[in-house]
Amino acid sequence: MEAKLGKVFESITNFFTGADQIPWCDRDIVAGCEQEVHEAEKGPSDEFKNECIMRLSWALVHSRQTEDVHRGIAMLESSLDSTTSPLKLREKLYLLAVGYYRSGDYSRSRELVEDCLKIEPEWRQAQSLKKAIEDRIKKGNN
Numbered sequence: 509m510e511a512k513l514g515k516v517f518e519s520i521t522n523f524f525t526g527a528d529q530i531p532w533c534d535r536d537i538v539a540g541c542e543q544e545v546h547e548a549e550k551g552p553s554d555e556f557k558n559e560c561i562m563r564l565s566w567a568l569v570h571s572r573q574t575e576d577v578h579r580g581i582a583m584l585e586s587s588l589d590s591t592t593s594p595l596k597l598r599e600k601l602y603l604l605a606v607g608y609y610r611s612g613d614y615s616r617s618r619e620l621v622e623d624c625l626k627i628e629p630e631w632r633q634a635q636s637l638k639k640a641i642e643d644r645i646k647k648g649n650n
Contacts, residue, residue, distance in 0.1 A: 530606060530640065533570035541567045561587075562599065569607035581607040598627040602634055609637065614645050 541564040548557040561583070568580025584604045591597045605620035618641045624634040 530609065530637065531570055532572055533567045535571065535573060535576075538564070538567045538571055538573075538576055565600075565603055569603050569610060574611070577607050577610045581611070594627055598624050598631070598634075601627070602631075602637070605634075605637055605641075609641055609644075614641050614648070617641050618645070 541560070545557070545560045545564050548560040551557065565580050565583050568576045568583065571577055571580070581604060584600050584607065588597070588600055588604075591600055601620050601624045605617045605624065608614075608617035608620060618638065621634050621638045621641060624631065625638065628634065
């Protein structure tokens with residue numbers, strides 16, 4: 509599992525340095541996150557359980573499996589209304605934007621990333637995603 513998490517962090521690093529557009533997540537990382545959520549549900553800490561769910565959401569929207577991406581989108585959308593922290597909202601909007609990007613709904617992805625940038629205009633990760641979305645939209649219009 510540690511080796512796989514190392515790949516995730518390497519993928520994230522590549523994204524930030526511009527070597528890769530958006531990181532991918534392997535199926536076994538998704539399975540590990542699912543197990544983590546299952547274990548956290550037995551514990552008393554809602555905060556830890558919510559952190560595990562966010563990690564699972566991240567893994568799902570970064571998955572190569574379409575059904576995982578759609579599941580991640582559904583999880584994130586169902587939790588948006590209960591999100592009170594601007595930081596958590598920003599994170600969820602970003603992950604939703606990634607999910608819609610991965611599913612090919614570039615206009616919805618762009619709306620969400622723009623909402624992210626309203627909360628944190630200088631967030632490089634969201635700026636990079638917005639550029640990737642706009643590049644995809646331009647390619648589709650050519």
